[in-house]
Amino acid sequence: MASLREIECYINKELRLGEIPDYSAAHNGLQLSNNGEVTKVAAAVDASLPVIRKAINEGADMLVVHHGLFWQGVQCLVGAQYEKFAEAIHANLAIYSAHIPLDVHPTLGNNALLAKAIGMENAISYHDWKGIKLGLRQEMELEFEEMIQRVEMALGQDVHFCRGRKEPSVGVVGVITGGAGSEIAAMAAQGIDTFITGEGPHWSYPLAEELGVNLIYAGHYATETFGVKALSAQIAEKWGVVHTFIDHPTGI
Template identity: 40%
Template sequence: MPESGAGSGPNCREVAVWLDDFLDVARIEDYPFALNGLQVDGRGAVARIGAATDACQATIDLAADAGCGILLVHHGLFWGGLRPFVGPAYERCRRLVESGMGLYSAHLPLDAHSGIGNNVLLAAELGVADVEPFGSFKGNDGIGVIGAVDTSRRELAARAEVVCGRAPFVIAGGPERVSRLAIVTGGAGSMIEAAATAGADTFLTGEGNHHTYHEAMELGINVIYAGHYGTETLGIRALAKRAAEHFGVEHAFFDIPTGL
């Protein structure tokens, strides 16, 4: 297999320092175990930057086999908190260490980024105009976006299927003609009321709980669940491209859709 660090390029820590600054990681509070930043150090030079939505065995193996010196992910290794390095957790870290590949995670800092964040890029793909920041989480304002559209609910859902790679689940609680759309990628079903309060007639996110059906119907707002994975691929792709351009190296995206 190709070994990470072959050829010339920056090292993992140099890439991580640039990413930390570009994403303003220090400013954005996140879940306790998100651990945004460099989660596993690498060795040698980074000649290729890999990207994936999730830090799972499949993406780590693909990136290591492709000779990536660092893998950028949206969902990192430590969501479950402290636990022994046994079983799958050990195997993921073993492959990283043995391949010499580093791992960098960017969760909310990537969601909220005004240039290449998941939300602004998804809004652009869906044709949203006059985009403004929307939503607050853990004191971070503008983790999502809101803006104007002029389309039918059916057409919007069809476009979301193309962009996100799976047929969305639609709660038809609002008007058939959509004029104002709020977006928070990932698992933001808890933000339906906030979207309605902000004046959106339609809210798009990845997934939500059972009770959100009734919440949407009672608030009179459409909800489009387009998939947690599917709504969170654009940002990490763009981040890898931007970092690779900055350092003058190659980049690749490793797509392992979950269907969820």
């Protein structure tokens, strides 16, 4: 059994919550408390009602997510929104959310772990966003087809892609997990030849073609499973509690 307060303080410090900027709806940190004790940690990408119910069914008393309870902004606690809070509170389920701070963490982050999984062993940070570097980049000597295979193997699913670059090699590869496809023009301006992200707007595909940049849409959900898995595993190891991953893919 572990102290929720100790775990909360540890994550806050490890992920530098007070220093890393984020979107206003992220509300990083402990979003819902429990009785103060943790015996089993569940990890998931989204704090949705089905995920909360799965975590409860698996006996978790702490849920660590990437997208928290307040992404849609302030809402009245009615309908599904009420059910999420009511069921979590009744089941003594604490909910902790970490978004950008988990994306950019050098060892536990979504970017770092995806980059490592596809062979980017010497990646450096790039792409300025609100005073921090949001992604990782590295020049690589392999063909685009092999990169597609590496990404698909790392994620366990097929990916969608735009072959915008004329050369067969990937050149300089950039990785920003989640929904960064709209940054394709910024990627081209920074010398990225192959950009790997989760998803993007429709116009990002033709723009990538026009800019001569390869663009891999690897899945918003799929690219953001790495961080919560790693964080929950570290909590389990440090405090000797059980951990599990709640897989509830969106297909996006």
